[in-house]
Amino acid sequence: MGKDLVYAVVGCGAIGGFYGAKLANSGKAVNFLLHSDYDYVKLHGLTVESVDGDIILEHPAVYNDATTMPSADVVLVCLKTTANHQLPELLRPILKPDSTVIMIQNGLGMERDLQPIFPGVGIIGAMAFICSNKVGKGHIRHLDYGALTMGIHCNVDAARMDAITHDFRASSVAITIAPDLNTARWRKLVWNIPYNGLSVVLNSETDRLMAVEETRSLIRSLMIEVIEAAKACGAEISTSFADEMMEATQKMKPYRPSMMLDFLNHRKMEISRMYLSPVAEAKKHGFEMKRTMTVAQMLAFIEANY
Amino acid sequence: MGKDLVYAVVGCGAIGGFYGAKLANSGKAVNFLLHSDYDYVKLHGLTVESVDGDIILEHPAVYNDATTMPSADVVLVCLKTTANHQLPELLRPILKPDSTVIMIQNGLGMERDLQPIFPGVGIIGAMAFICSNKVGKGHIRHLDYGALTMGIHCNVDAARMDAITHDFRASSVAITIAPDLNTARWRKLVWNIPYNGLSVVLNSETDRLMAVEETRSLIRSLMIEVIEAAKACGAEISTSFADEMMEATQKMKPYRPSMMLDFLNHRKMEISRMYLSPVAEAKKHGFEMKRTMTVAQMLAFIEANY
Numbered sequence: 001m002g003k004d005l006v007y008a009v010v011g012c013g014a015i016g017g018f019y020g021a022k023l024a025n026s027g028k029a030v031n032f033l034l035h036s037d038y039d040y041v042k043l044h045g046l047t048v049e050s051v052d053g054d055i056i057l058e059h060p061a062v063y064n065d066a067t068t069m070p071s072a073d074v075v076l077v078c079l080k081t082t083a084n085h086q087l088p089e090l091l092r093p094i095l096k097p098d099s100t101v102i103m104i105q106n107g108l109g110m111e112r113d114l115q116p117i118f119p120g121v122g123i124i125g126a127m128a129f130i131c132s133n134k135v136g137k138g139h140i141r142h143l144d145y146g147a148l149t150m151g152i153h154c155n156v157d158a159a160r161m162d163a164i165t166h167d168f169r170a171s172s173v174a175i176t177i178a179p180d181l182n183t184a185r186w187r188k189l190v191w192n193i194p195y196n197g198l199s200v201v202l203n204s205e206t207d208r209l210m211a212v213e214e215t216r217s218l219i220r221s222l223m224i225e226v227i228e229a230a231k232a233c234g235a236e237i238s239t240s241f242a243d244e245m246m247e248a249t250q251k252m253k254p255y256r257p258s259m260m261l262d263f264l265n266h267r268k269m270e271i272s273r274m275y276l277s278p279v280a281e282a283k284k285h286g287f288e289m290k291r292t293m294t295v296a297q298m299l300a301f302i303e304a305n306y
Numbered sequence: 307m308g309k310d311l312v313y314a315v316v317g318c319g320a321i322g323g324f325y326g327a328k329l330a331n332s333g334k335a336v337n338f339l340l341h342s343d344y345d346y347v348k349l350h351g352l353t354v355e356s357v358d359g360d361i362i363l364e365h366p367a368v369y370n371d372a373t374t375m376p377s378a379d380v381v382l383v384c385l386k387t388t389a390n391h392q393l394p395e396l397l398r399p400i401l402k403p404d405s406t407v408i409m410i411q412n413g414l415g416m417e418r419d420l421q422p423i424f425p426g427v428g429i430i431g432a433m434a435f436i437c438s439n440k441v442g443k444g445h446i447r448h449l450d451y452g453a454l455t456m457g458i459h460c461n462v463d464a465a466r467m468d469a470i471t472h473d474f475r476a477s478s479v480a481i482t483i484a485p486d487l488n489t490a491r492w493r494k495l496v497w498n499i500p501y502n503g504l505s506v507v508l509n510s511e512t513d514r515l516m517a518v519e520e521t522r523s524l525i526r527s528l529m530i531e532v533i534e535a536a537k538a539c540g541a542e543i544s545t546s547f548a549d550e551m552m553e554a555t556q557k558m559k560p561y562r563p564s565m566m567l568d569f570l571n572h573r574k575m576e577i578s579r580m581y582l583s584p585v586a587e588a589k590k591h592g593f594e595m596k597r598t599m600t601v602a603q604m605l606a607f608i609e610a611n612y
Contacts, residue, residue, distance in 0.1 A: 201507060202607055214606035221599075290596040293527075300520035301508055 004029065005163055008072035008094050010087075012037060012046070014132040014258075015104050016078025017140040019148070019173065021048045021055045026171035031061045031069050033090065038064035040137040049135075050142035052172065067093040074164055077103045080262075081110060081273035088117050095121055100156055100164065102126050104148065106192055106258070107273025108185050108281060111153035122156035124164075125181045127188045131255060144253075147174035149188075151181030186230035187237055191245050192274055194222035196259035197295035200269065200302060207254040210246075218291075220246060225291050229282035259299075266306045271299050310335065311469055314378035314400050316393075318343060318352070320438040320564075321410050322384025323446040325454070325479065327354040327361045332477040337367045337375050339396065344370035346443040355441075356448035358478065373399045380470055383409045386568075387416060387579035394423050401427055406462055406470065408432050410454065412498055412564070413579025414491050414587060417459035428462035430470075431487045433494045437561060450559075453480040455494075457487030492536035493543055497551050498580055500528040502565035503601035506575065506608060513560040516552075524597075526552060531597050535588035565605075572612045577605050 007030045009020035016032070024030040034041055041062050048055040063069045072094050077087065084105075091101065100122035103110050111123045127150075131143040148168065152161065161177070168175045178184035198209050198219065209215045223242035230237050249255075262269045275296035279289045313336045315326035322338070330336040340347055347368050354361040369375045378400050383393065390411075397407065406428035409416050417429045433456075437449040454474065458467065467483070474481045484490035504515050504525065515521045529548035536543050555561075568575045581602035585595045 198604075202604060204607075204611075208611070209607070212607045212610045214603040214610070218600060218603035218607075221596075221603075225596075290527075290531075291600045294524060294597045294600045297520040297524035297527075298504075298508060301510075301515070301518045301524075304518045304520070305510075305514070 005073040005167060006070065007031070007167075008033065008069060008075045010066075010075060010077050010090055011079035011083070012041070013078065013080075014134045014140055015128055015130070016076060017046060017134065017138075018048055018050075018130065018132050018142055018146070019076060019078070019104065019128075019168075021046055021057055021060075021140070022171040022173050023167060024057055024060060025055045026167075028167055028171070029061075031063060031072065031094075033063050033066055033069060033094075035064065037137045038062060044138055046138045046140075048140045048142055051144060052142070052146070066090045069094045071096050071099070073099055075099060075101045077101060077105065079105070080268075081105050081107050081270050082268040084110060084113070084273075087114060091118065097121070100124060100160055102150065102164070104128050105273070106188060107270060108189065108277040110273060111181070115154055120155060122160060123153040124150050124156055124161075125153050125185060126150045127184060133261070147176065149176040149178050149184050151178035151184045153181055180235070182233065183230070183235035183237065186226065186233065186235040186278075187241065189230075189274070189278055190223050190226045190237065190241060191249070192257070193226050193278070193292055193295070194219040195249065196257040196270075196274060197222075197292075197299055199257045199260035200263040201295060201298045203260075203263075205254040205256050205260070206249050206252060210250050216246070222291050222295070225289055226278070229278060229287050229289050229292075232285040232287035233281050234285075263302065269299055269303055271296055271303065275299065311379040311473060312376065313337070313473075314339065314375060314381045316372075316381060316383050316396055317385035317389070318347070318444075319384065319386075320440045320446055321434055321436070322382060323352060323440065323444075324354055324356075324436065324438050324448055324452070325382060325384070325410065325434075325474075326366075327352055327363055327446070328477040328479050329473060330363055330366060331361045332473075334473055334477070335367075337369060337378065337400075339369050339372055339375060339400075341370065343443045344368060350444055352444045352446075354446045354448055357450060358448070358452070372396045375400050377402050377405070379405055381405060381407045383407060383411065385411070386574075387411050387413050387576050388574040390416060390419070390579075393420060397424065403427070406430060406466055408456065408470070410434050411579070412494060413576060414495065414583040416579060417487070421460055426461060428466060429459040430456050430462055430467075431459050431491060432456045433490060439567070453482065455482040455484050455490050457484035457490045459487055486541070488539065489536070489541035489543065492532065492539065492541040492584075493547065495536075495580070495584055496529050496532045496543065496547060497555070498563070499532050499584070499598055499601070500525040501555065502563040502576075502580060503528075503598075503605055505563045505566035506569040507601060507604045509566075509569075511560040511562050511566070512555050512558060516556050522552070528597050528601070531595055532584070535584060535593050535595050535598075538591040538593035539587050540591075569608065575605055575609055577602055577609065581605065
């Protein structure tokens with residue numbers, strides 16, 4: 001075993017707060033970059049109220065300026081993709097030539113956009129399967145699940161991947177390694193595209209969307225459209241995956257997808273990465289995501305009228 | 307010239323009240339079949355407050371039971387299509403073998419459904435290009451336009467068509483005769499499908515829908531989809547018609563399409579005839595109206611949650 005990895009967490013919301021606290025709680029060195037919650041967390045610490053047992057970090061290593069942070073071996077990017085334009089500025093001070101960036105985000109194409117900005121740096125895409133909300137300053141509530149699926153985008157060798165996987169598992173975070181990041185990102189979109197968008201357009205949690213035959217049918221059509229688009233983009237997903245996702249959602253407690261929370265709080269929604277990027281990628285491969293684009297255009301209207 | 311035609315108006319709302327009053331005001335025999343407003347109109351008459359000059363019928367010939375009505379040469383069906391299941395019962399008592407039914411409705415396929423129920427009877431489909439609202443019992447407010455486009459579905463000879471056209475024109479209602487009803491109905495859908503559905507799903511009048519680039523783009527995509535579906539169904543409409551419709555709407559005062567009024571009043575919406583019938587007809591001809599169906603499924607969800 002080599003030297004212990006040093007972690008940095010950029011964005012300390014429902015995702016970054018959770019995974020960062022898990023790693024720190026298991027004894028890893030974790031530096032948090034915060035923005036609005038910096039003063040509060042510096043004084044009062046970080047609380048993760050969790051179904052798996054609460055975690056309280058009384059004195060986490062917090063920073064409000066990336067240029068003052070120690071460099072990191074592994075950076076967890078846990079911002080919403082709507083803030084990704086800030087990444088060059090936020091990451092530059094904390095990256096070393098052999099650092100690894102893990103982008104725990106929803107959508108498509110974020111890794112490809114980051115790569116030319118930091119050539120040589122390792123990039124991993126990760127998808128969080130978790131029900132977790134930020135309920136107050138420095139206060140995360142973890143309701144269910146928590147697994148991460150990771151796939152390598154570029155420049156990550158097996159030793160580094162093993163070390164990262166080891167650290168997460170030692171923090172009791174389940175890790176799945178996806179053999180193909182593109183497929184893994186499209187698989188996540190199979191759920192994200194119907195439920196995020198419809199929860200906003202129809203202002204309804206998952207259970208209500210699943211309670212009406214026509215929206216169930218629309219959800220399935222959107223899922224099939226995502227699967228067809230994925231196929232056009234070289235990612236094979238079985239159509240039975242749509243049925244699995246619907247059955248799993250049917251069994252879930254009423255849930256507000258992240259975009260619904262953004263909408264209810266009048267925050268910018270992840271329309272670009274979650275909708276427009278897949279639509280553009282599919283179009284480049286000759287497939288038109290008509291249903292998905294219809295939802296995206298409605299979302300844009302809703303955001304324009306905040 | 308033959309004997310004067312006797313008219314019956316079934317459904318005395320924004321459409322039936324307006325055209326019935328116009329005909330009656332020009333001296334035609336018009337019998338009105340009313341439901342909820344019967345008592346009020348019997349006592350207080352029918353008022354059409356109109357940009358073209360108000361019309362007050364103090365003692366219109368009103369009925370609340372079709373079986374007590376005189377038979378009619380021409381029946382104007384001015385119900386919402388959501389009430390079309392009542393037509394056999396409502397029309398049977400007032401039809402003669404040579405009567406003509408004019409269906410002033412939105413949607414597709416209403417004439418084809420009526421024909422086998424009253425074989426031999428003449429059927430005309432009509433589209434009203436009018437801004438008119440029912441603002442109270444026996445009180446119609448006519449804001450703009452008022453022209454009717456009519457197309458023969460079956461069993462209407464030239465003499466009857468001439469007589470009807472003459473009567474309407476004598477009542478100062480502009481009449482256009484469409485050479486092909488199918489094309490005329492699809493042309494009306496080019497406007498109806500985007501604006502009715504989106505005004506409900508996004509709870510916005512036409513001006514706000516036109517104020518955002520993404521909804522303008524969605525409206526145009528929906529229009530093009532309707533034009534492509536029409537083509538599959540044998541109705542040729544130029545794509546420039548979409549641009550004409552958008553420009554005309556851009557110039558209109560803020561307008562609430564009829565479906566938005568239904569929605570705001572929690573009345574059943576014309577989803578079936580305005581959305582599902584065109585979608586089914588296009589599918590039968592090998593074309594899938596994916597965008598239109600997406601909107602329709604959202605509308606069904608909204609109606610299910612009234």
